[in-house]
Amino acid sequence: MTDKLRSPTILSRRTFLAATGAASAALMLPRGLRAQDTSVLRYALSAYPPGLDPFRHQGAAANVVNAQIYRGLLSLNGEGEVVPELAESWSMDGAVLTFKLRPNATFHDGSPVTAADAKWSLEQVIAEDSTAYFVEDLRVITGMETPDDHTLVVTLEAPSLAFPKFIATPYVPVLSQAAGLESPVGAGPYKIARMEEGVSIDLEAFEGFYKEGLPRTPRLKMIAYRDESLRVAALESGDVDIIEYVPWQSMGKIEENDSMVLMEDTGPNMILNFNVTQAPFDDPRVRQAVAYAINREDIVAAAFYGRGEPLLGLPIDKDSEIASDATQNLFSYDPEKAKTLLEEAGVVGQAVRLLSSSTYAMHEYTAIVIQQYLDAVGLKVELDLPEWGARVTQGNEGRYQFAVNGSSTTVNDPDGLTAMIGTGGPSYKRSEGYSNADLDALLAEGRHETDLARRQAIYNKVATIVKEDVPLCPLTRRTQGYALRKNVEGFAPLAGSYSSYSGYCIENVVLG
Amino acid sequence: MLTYIIRRSVTAILLALAVASIVFIALYLVPGDPATVLLSTGGVEPPASAVEALRIELGLDRPVWLQYFAFLSDLVHADLGQSFSNGSSVLSTIMIRLPRTLELIAAATTISLLIGVPAGLCAALNPGSRIDRGFSFAASAGMAFPVFVVGTAMIFILAQTLRLVPAGGFVPFHENPGQHLLLLLMPALAISIGFSATVFRMSRATVSSVLHQDWVRTARAKGLHERRVVVWHILRNALGPIATVVGLEMGSLLGGSVLVEFVFNWPGLSGYLVTAIENRDYPSIRGTVLVVATLFIFINLAVDLLYMILDPRVRNQ
Numbered sequence: 021m022t023d024k025l026r027s028p029t030i031l032s033r034r035t036f037l038a039a040t041g042a043a044s045a046a047l048m049l050p051r052g053l054r055a056q057d058t059s060v061l062r063y064a065l066s067a068y069p070p071g072l073d074p075f076r077h078q079g080a081a082a083n084v085v086n087a088q089i090y091r092g093l094l095s096l097n098g099e100g101e102v103v104p105e106l107a108e109s110w111s112m113d114g115a116v117l118t119f120k121l122r123p124n125a126t127f128h129d130g131s132p133v134t135a136a137d138a139k140w141s142l143e144q145v146i147a148e149d150s151t152a153y154f155v156e157d158l159r160v161i162t163g164m165e166t167p168d169d170h171t172l173v174v175t176l177e178a179p180s181l182a183f184p185k186f187i188a189t190p191y192v193p194v195l196s197q198a199a200g201l202e203s204p205v206g207a208g209p210y211k212i213a214r215m216e217e218g219v220s221i222d223l224e225a226f227e228g229f230y231k232e233g234l235p236r237t238p239r240l241k242m243i244a245y246r247d248e249s250l251r252v253a254a255l256e257s258g259d260v261d262i263i264e265y266v267p268w269q270s271m272g273k274i275e276e277n278d279s280m281v282l283m284e285d286t287g288p289n290m291i292l293n294f295n296v297t298q299a300p301f302d303d304p305r306v307r308q309a310v311a312y313a314i315n316r317e318d319i320v321a322a323a324f325y326g327r328g329e330p331l332l333g334l335p336i337d338k339d340s341e342i343a344s345d346a347t348q349n350l351f352s353y354d355p356e357k358a359k360t361l362l363e364e365a366g367v368v369g370q371a372v373r374l375l376s377s378s379t380y381a382m383h384e385y386t387a388i389v390i391q392q393y394l395d396a397v398g399l400k401v402e403l404d405l406p407e408w409g410a411r412v413t414q415g416n417e418g419r420y421q422f423a424v425n426g427s428s429t430t431v432n433d434p435d436g437l438t439a440m441i442g443t444g445g446p447s448y449k450r451s452e453g454y455s456n457a458d459l460d461a462l463l464a465e466g467r468h469e470t471d472l473a474r475r476q477a478i479y480n481k482v483a484t485i486v487k488e489d490v491p492l493c494p495l496t497r498r499t500q501g502y503a504l505r506k507n508v509e510g511f512a513p514l515a516g517s518y519s520s521y522s523g524y525c526i527e528n529v530v531l532g
Numbered sequence: 533m534l535t536y537i538i539r540r541s542v543t544a545i546l547l548a549l550a551v552a553s554i555v556f557i558a559l560y561l562v563p564g565d566p567a568t569v570l571l572s573t574g575g576v577e578p579p580a581s582a583v584e585a586l587r588i589e590l591g592l593d594r595p596v597w598l599q600y601f602a603f604l605s606d607l608v609h610a611d612l613g614q615s616f617s618n619g620s621s622v623l624s625t626i627m628i629r630l631p632r633t634l635e636l637i638a639a640a641t642t643i644s645l646l647i648g649v650p651a652g653l654c655a656a657l658n659p660g661s662r663i664d665r666g667f668s669f670a671a672s673a674g675m676a677f678p679v680f681v682v683g684t685a686m687i688f689i690l691a692q693t694l695r696l697v698p699a700g701g702f703v704p705f706h707e708n709p710g711q712h713l714l715l716l717l718m719p720a721l722a723i724s725i726g727f728s729a730t731v732f733r734m735s736r737a738t739v740s741s742v743l744h745q746d747w748v749r750t751a752r753a754k755g756l757h758e759r760r761v762v763v764w765h766i767l768r769n770a771l772g773p774i775a776t777v778v779g780l781e782m783g784s785l786l787g788g789s790v791l792v793e794f795v796f797n798w799p800g801l802s803g804y805l806v807t808a809i810e811n812r813d814y815p816s817i818r819g820t821v822l823v824v825a826t827l828f829i830f831i832n833l834a835v836d837l838l839y840m841i842l843d844p845r846v847r848n849q
Binding site for chain 1: 577580589617625688699794797813
């Protein structure tokens with residue numbers, strides 16, 4: 021009877037211990053012994069790209085992948101300057117831009133990159149049914165000509181210093197016209213070899229890339245780590261070589277660790293938008309009061325773990341061509357002045373609702389700090405913290421009194437201010453109902469001014485109006501960080517508005 | 533028995549359809565326009581004309597009832613539609629994601645049964661003993677720790693401190709079987725800590741309840757070997773409620789393993805569902821909910837059939 025019951029699947033204690041011991045030994049050994057393969061660069065993405073449409077905005081992760089597969093006429097170097105890419109040279113004469121394409125640039129299918137391809141690609145961006153990120157910015161194009169196979173002449177409706185900056189981003193690549201949009205073919209340094217849905221994208225070097233000797237690492241594996249702590253853990257345990265979007269709370273820990281390097285630079289700004297169609301924020305004095313009531317150091321400390329700095333002027337890049345004391349030093353922390361302004365406006369003790377979002381801790385914490393400071397000067401703030409998608413809708417529909425917003429210009433050009441403080445349609449990025457004819461006139465003038473000194477003078481005047489009228493309240497500049505293993509060489513991320521275009525420099529990265 | 537299965541299957545399909553319709557309506561009540569949300573990832577401002585063009589491209593400009601009928605007619609053709617995010621087939625994405633989730637659930641269930649049932653049996657056979665108290669304490673602790681705490685602790689100890697395993701992730705089986713199983717083991721273990729505690733509780737309770745039944749005394753009186761009494765007369769009669777609990781738990785893991793997927797970077801179905809909700813990717817949400825609901829219903833059907841096999845009385849009803 022007992023023999024019959026002794027099933028072969030039931031293990032004796034000794035067999036069980038032996039088996040598990042052997043299995044765990046087998047699983048653990050390779051990890052300790054394995055030397056790193058320097059032919060594969062492993063890059064941790066902050067998300068698996070929702071899609072890889074070459075022109076559409078699909079988040080930072082899609083952007084960094086697209087920067088490997090596609091390239092445009094122009095590009096950005098490590099200092100954030102516009103440099104030639106598929107065009108070997110370019111010139112701007114008033115509203116006419118001439119691009120000379122490289123004779124040796126080829127697409128991934130081996131066909132040469134011609135002026136006709138470049139023209140066709142730009143046409144796709146501005147087409148009637150285009151969903152491109154820069155569709156409206158590029159509709160300033162009034163004509164395009166291709167006098168020969170390697171020359172493209174683009175005419176704009178008016179001179180624009182911002183135009184070359186737009187086409188230098190990864191959102192305006194040159195695609196093969198023959199391949200079309202169904203399965204686009206680009207001319208970037210890497211080609212996609214394999215995609216594992218939701219996990220990783222394997223890329224391999226494109227041998228026909230026009231830059232001699234680049235990309236320096238033959239294979240690139242981009243792995244999605246949505247959880248920011250896990251992304252840091254993966255870098256720490258050597259599973260990946262580079263991570264993007266280092267969480268602020270982990271930056272100190274990475275700086276202290278000898279095997280890792282933190283690359284931190286200023287990134288986007290935080291601001292407050294007002295609904296100026298309703299009381300109390302229809303009164304500029306109340307908006308001014310808000311701008312003086314907040315000690316921004318505390319937002320930096322609470323929402324960004326000290327990784328950032330107060331923003332007291334126009335929300336532009338730190339190294340913007342118009343950045344100066346006149347545009348960057350408009351407000352200060354002055355609670356007495358704020359109280360006086362609120363008393364003058366007769367709104368002391370009034371209740372106001374502040375819209376932010378619980379999806380991002382930085383938005384929520386920023387709102388909490390503001391609530392405390394406004395309470396101290398006599399405004400009772402209630403917080404409204406919906407999930408991000410709902411918050412965007414509420415903002416677009418103007419259903420708020422004032423709102424916390426993350427903000428940066430799309431490219432490092434002061435004309436980006438037009439989208440924030442110029443008159444325009446409803447958008448969660450702009451103060452609801454705000455319109456100022458003097459500002460609009462100055463912004464239009466600044467857009468087409470190509471002389472630097474005159475341009476600076478125009479934006480100094482813009483700053484004077486912003487100080488009085490407060491179409492938005494600047495809060496903080498936050499930092500943006502990448503972290504690398506010590507043996508990674510050649511990675512140089514971009515700063516400010518260009519931070520999410522840092523994917524351009526991956527072609528120079530090599531593992532030591 | 534066959535008519536029973538057919539009847540239950542038809543009910544299951546109708547139920548799934550009802551679920552799909554409810555989800556369809558619910559999505560239109562949730563604030564957030566898909567075209568705007570998709571184009572403003574990361575908090576950028578989308579150009580108004582791009583949003584309008586995308587709305588037309590996605591068919592969101594059509595009346596809602598027309599969209600509903602399009603959805604139903606696609607469904608009849610076993611087509612769950614195309615994702616709003618990237619235009620790829622929702623069904624094929626689910627078919628890639630689903631096996632990963634099923635694999636995780638299967639591994640977690642196996643581990644939980646291997647730990648929970650024997651432990652519950654031991655505890656029930658020796659009530660009040662040191663073993664019983666020890667297991668019960670461990671079960672309470674196991675149920676009290678949320679899976680994200682256990683998971684984070686596992687990553688911290690095993691990956692970051694001891695460097696024994698990678699910090700989560702997924703490697704396809706055909707690429708590296710060893711690594712695949714190792715990466716599967718971690719989230720499976722994290723789930724089983726709570727799951728096996730549930731199984732243990734249920735096993736202990738049901739075994740205790742049959743322990744003093746007449747047929748057990750009769751079996752002992754017949755002089756049967758104690759092992760046979762335990763396996764055939766006690767355990768088998770106690771398995772019914774355990775199967776129910778395990779079935780329900782497996783079903784809820786289908787769409788509810790999002791936390792463990794997040795902590796271990798496991799690219800399963802729940803994570804896909806959460807991302808789809810964030811992006812207001814209606815076809816992906818509908819497709820995933822439909823598949824999860826259908827599977828849930830069929831797991832319950834399987835549990836009922838298992839009951840029939842375990843208990844002749846149910847079979848003859």
